[in-house]
Amino acid sequence: MTLPFLQFDRVSKNFNGNSANTLVSFEVQQGSFHGIVGENGAGKSTIMKILYGVHSPDSGTILLNGISTQFNNPNQAIRAGIGMVHQHFKLVPTLSVWENIILGHEPTSLFIPKTNLLATIQQLQNDFGFSLDLEEKVETLPVGQQQQVEILKLLFRKARILILDEPTAVLTPQESEVLLNRLLQLKKQQKTIILITHKLREILEFTDTVTIMRQGKVVATESTASLDEHKLATLMMGRDRQVPVTSQRSFEPQTAVLEVSSLSTKSRKGLQLRNLSLNVAAGEIVGIAGIEGQGQEELVQVLTQLKSFSGHIKMLGEDLLNFTAYQNRQRGFGVIPPDRQKNGLILPFTNEYNLILGHHWEKPFQGLGCLSFPHIRQFAQDQLKHFDVRPCHPDLSTATLSGGNQQKIIIAREASDRVRFLLACHPSRGVDIGAMEFFHEHFRKLRAEGAGILLISSDLDELRTLSDRILVIRNGAFIAEKAASNWTLPDLGLCMTGTES
Amino acid sequence: MNTVNRIFIPMVLIGLITAGIIWACGENPAILAEAFSNTFFSPFGLGYTIYYATPLIFTGLSVALCFHAGLFNIGAEGQLLWGSIAIVAVSHHFSQLPVFLAIPLGIILAALAGALWGLIPGYLKAYRGSHEVVVTILLNFIATTWVGYLILYPLKNPNTQSAETEIISSTYFIPKFSNAFSWFGTELFRTTPANLSFFIALFCALLAHLILYRSALGYEWRAMGTNFTAARFAGIRTRTQTLCLFVISGAFAGLVGVNEVMGSEHKVIEGFSPGYGFSGIAVALVAENNPLGIIASAFLFGGLQTFARELEFLSDNISKDISIVLQAILLIFIACRPWLAKRLLKQRGESHD
Numbered sequence: 001m002t003l004p005f006l007q008f009d010r011v012s013k014n015f016n017g018n019s020a021n022t023l024v025s026f027e028v029q030q031g032s033f034h035g036i037v038g039e040n041g042a043g044k045s046t047i048m049k050i051l052y053g054v055h056s057p058d059s060g061t062i063l064l065n066g067i068s069t070q071f072n073n074p075n076q077a078i079r080a081g082i083g084m085v086h087q088h089f090k091l092v093p094t095l096s097v098w099e100n101i102i103l104g105h106e107p108t109s110l111f112i113p114k115t116n117l118l119a120t121i122q123q124l125q126n127d128f129g130f131s132l133d134l135e136e137k138v139e140t141l142p143v144g145q146q147q148q149v150e151i152l153k154l155l156f157r158k159a160r161i162l163i164l165d166e167p168t169a170v171l172t173p174q175e176s177e178v179l180l181n182r183l184l185q186l187k188k189q190q191k192t193i194i195l196i197t198h199k200l201r202e203i204l205e206f207t208d209t210v211t212i213m214r215q216g217k218v219v220a221t222e223s224t225a226s227l228d229e230h231k232l233a234t235l236m237m238g239r240d241r242q243v244p245v246t247s248q249r250s251f252e253p254q255t256a257v258l259e260v261s262s263l264s265t266k267s268r269k270g271l272q273l274r275n276l277s278l279n280v281a282a283g284e285i286v287g288i289a290g291i292e293g294q295g296q297e298e299l300v301q302v303l304t305q306l307k308s309f310s311g312h313i314k315m316l317g318e319d320l321l322n323f324t325a326y327q328n329r330q331r332g333f334g335v336i337p338p339d340r341q342k343n344g345l346i347l348p349f350t351n352e353y354n355l356i357l358g359h360h361w362e363k364p365f366q367g368l369g370c371l372s373f374p375h376i377r378q379f380a381q382d383q384l385k386h387f388d389v390r391p392c393h394p395d396l397s398t399a400t401l402s403g404g405n406q407q408k409i410i411i412a413r414e415a416s417d418r419v420r421f422l423l424a425c426h427p428s429r430g431v432d433i434g435a436m437e438f439f440h441e442h443f444r445k446l447r448a449e450g451a452g453i454l455l456i457s458s459d460l461d462e463l464r465t466l467s468d469r470i471l472v473i474r475n476g477a478f479i480a481e482k483a484a485s486n487w488t489l490p491d492l493g494l495c496m497t498g499t500e501s
Numbered sequence: 502m503n504t505v506n507r508i509f510i511p512m513v514l515i516g517l518i519t520a521g522i523i524w525a526c527g528e529n530p531a532i533l534a535e536a537f538s539n540t541f542f543s544p545f546g547l548g549y550t551i552y553y554a555t556p557l558i559f560t561g562l563s564v565a566l567c568f569h570a571g572l573f574n575i576g577a578e579g580q581l582l583w584g585s586i587a588i589v590a591v592s593h594h595f596s597q598l599p600v601f602l603a604i605p606l607g608i609i610l611a612a613l614a615g616a617l618w619g620l621i622p623g624y625l626k627a628y629r630g631s632h633e634v635v636v637t638i639l640l641n642f643i644a645t646t647w648v649g650y651l652i653l654y655p656l657k658n659p660n661t662q663s664a665e666t667e668i669i670s671s672t673y674f675i676p677k678f679s680n681a682f683s684w685f686g687t688e689l690f691r692t693t694p695a696n697l698s699f700f701i702a703l704f705c706a707l708l709a710h711l712i713l714y715r716s717a718l719g720y721e722w723r724a725m726g727t728n729f730t731a732a733r734f735a736g737i738r739t740r741t742q743t744l745c746l747f748v749i750s751g752a753f754a755g756l757v758g759v760n761e762v763m764g765s766e767h768k769v770i771e772g773f774s775p776g777y778g779f780s781g782i783a784v785a786l787v788a789e790n791n792p793l794g795i796i797a798s799a800f801l802f803g804g805l806q807t808f809a810r811e812l813e814f815l816s817d818n819i820s821k822d823i824s825i826v827l828q829a830i831l832l833i834f835i836a837c838r839p840w841l842a843k844r845l846l847k848q849r850g851e852s853h854d
Contacts, residue, residue: 304734326736326738329735342730344734345731346723346731347728366716366717371717
């Protein structure tokens with residue numbers, strides 16, 4: 001190996017004060033199959049989007065063939081021979097395959113020389129071993145073939161580097177196999193492949209080199225041959241942080257705050273929950289571990305009554321559906337939603353308005369339907385102070401707060417002292433260590449006071465420090481359950497990624 | 502300096518464009534100045550402006566309220582037709598009621614009829630998932646034909662050839678300004694149709710303002726409109742509120758009938774509304790959906806209407822439909838506001854260099 005083909009040199013990127021990439025450095029050799037692996041939010045996609053010109057880096061440089069390059073938009077990247085297949089395809093469903101392939105790259109002549117183009121594309125198909133019907137409409141193709149159209153599109157633009165962002169997430173196992181073998185084929189024809197994934201098996205079977213990322217940083221870049229599953233999983237999950245498993249209490253069974261039995265959901269497309277059963281007792285924290293998109297979202301929707309289901313759910317001793325979602329909140333159900341900006345906050349509203357959301361009909365916030373501003377202000381000031389929200393202004397728009405402080409507003413509202421069952425989804429996602437520890441302390445306090453907490457998180461350290469029990473969810477079903485102290489990190493990681501169960 | 506420029510420059514431009522149109526119609530642009538002074542500096546012009554602004558306040562509120570919750574009510578036109586015809590119907594059946602019963606009954610029924618017509622898109626949106634824009638637009642056509650039938654057959658005035666209903670019973674009349682203040686010794690806004698339902702409109706705007714910004718209900722609506730998913734997550738019953746909003750919006754639109762039927766014409770003439778329901782969208786847009794702002798923007802649009810009337814009087818070739826052209830020019834300028842502001846800033850920046 002000679003000069004590195006593609007080199008990232010101390011690239012950093014911040015979004016609204018949350019760092020997505022910190023001093024990322026690694027190299028990719030020409031003609032290699034390079035994997036980038038890491039948990040969700042590890043910064044894999046961000047670093048590739050920086051390369052592709054979607055984001056611009058705050059600092060650091062990217063060297064292509066030894067020359068410092070920075071693209072301002074994807075078009076420039078494509079012209080330099082870099083192509084990316086996004087997780088969500090960018091195809092026009094009502095156009096045919098060949099029209100999609102030339103879209104944005106059409107010849108500038110008055111008429112489109114269709115025969116010539118078809119011949120060129122067919123030549124490409126032959127060279128790289130594709131066999132798509134070019135006249136077919138894209139919407140009629142199965143997902144796997146649509147992905148092939150995306151790849152052909154890049155080859156048509158003479159891409160030398162192909163970046164694929166979680167390409168197998170949308171594919172069946174058979175389609176995944178086809179795709180990955182096709183990528184191997186492309187590698188043999190001197191293309192450089194960069195594969196973003198969190199599936200360990202794909203990395204181990206197909207890549208030459210792999211970069212492991214965690215929390216926006218590169219943990220290691222190694223040749224795949226030197227790694228095994230166990231090693232990869234520990235690198236990915238972070239073995240180096242020895243997490244103290246503190247204040248684990250042997251819990252004595254108390255009254256259940258949540259009883260779920262044989263819960264299933266139906267859906268025409270997407271994931272179904274399959275026969276879930278789960279109990280959360282008062283004074284207990286139950287963790288749910290899993291890769292993103294294995295049914296966690298659906299479970300939250302069921303519990304917040306946004307999705308219909310079959311099976312039985314009792315919350316706080318009564319059937320969930322005996323009350324409206326609003327009434328259940330009054331009865332002591334709190335939810336920390338998975339996406340604070342989308343589900344949890346009305347960003348343009350002021351902090352005090354956000355602090356009463358979902359409790360705005362309660363006394364003393366309103367009387368006779370009129371909002372009682374002095375009471376709201378008083379309450380907001382107390383809460384902001386107690387949860388150390390900065391800046392501590394009740395009438396400041398929540399949109400102006402940093403992510404961590406926005407999360408504090410949600411926790412102040414949802415995990416107040418009178419909450420009896422708390423559903424906490426990714427409570428410390430994107431917040432700094434200080435805030436995280438504060439949240440954890442708060443949750444332990446709630447548990448000591450007899451609240452039951454269901455914790456859904458992708459941060460395994462968080463799960464292990466807080467939970468009494470951990471269940472693993474995969475593909476809409478619970479596949480394992482153990483007391484938190486009986487899980488080791490690699491075990492948990494392997495169980496989640498489905499390489500071992 | 503900058504704010505003066507931001508208002509002054511567009512005003513001058515609008516004036517120049519209008520003058521250009523007048524000139525192109527073969528008239529002397531100087532009549533603009535006369536029409537302007539007649540509109541804004543005479544009791545007659547002001548009276549008409551009040552008369553035109555009243556329905557625009559109602560329809561503007563109707564649109565704005567829904568808009569705060571992220572809903573589009575394009576159906577104010579149909580709702581106001583029902584509100585108007587309801588007054589004639591109630592007067593037809595209860596013509597002998599004393600004034601103190603007749604007037605409240607007329608007002609309530611106008612609101613109720615509009616509310617019922619709003620209930621339909623509200624229900625379809627909330628529980629059937631139909632798109633409210635499509636439904637309300639289509640319901641406008643149904644309302645026009647249905648009310649048209651009522652005007653021409655059951656409630657037709659037998660003594661005239663024109664397409665209009667019978668005159669309502671005089672106990673339902675809402676006094677005009679000129680009569681209401683006559684004991685002051687002045688006939689306020691003499692010979693204009695301005696009437697006391699203007700105060701109902703002001704009251705409604707105030708009420709809407711209080712509901713939106715001071716009540717828990719308005720809080721829910723604004724939450725829905727700003728972040729629908731978060732509102733649902735917080736347990737807000739978005740379906741019930743959607744229904745509720747369309748009913749209230751419909752009621753506001755229905756009240757247009759009070760100004761038109763009880764206040765001035767005392768009958769429903771087919772095609773009486775020059776598109777108040779649609780102008781309401783523009784009124785709400787200009788006021789950025791603020792109920793108190795709607796009063797001001799309704800005056801602006803009402804003034805335009807009067808101005809167009811004046812132009813018609815003063816010229817041979819211009820009809821009062823010029824008001825639609827003026828509205829369009831105004832709206833284009835308002836739509837360009839961010840762009841114009843940027844241009845102005847840029848020019849200032851360059852002059853500094």
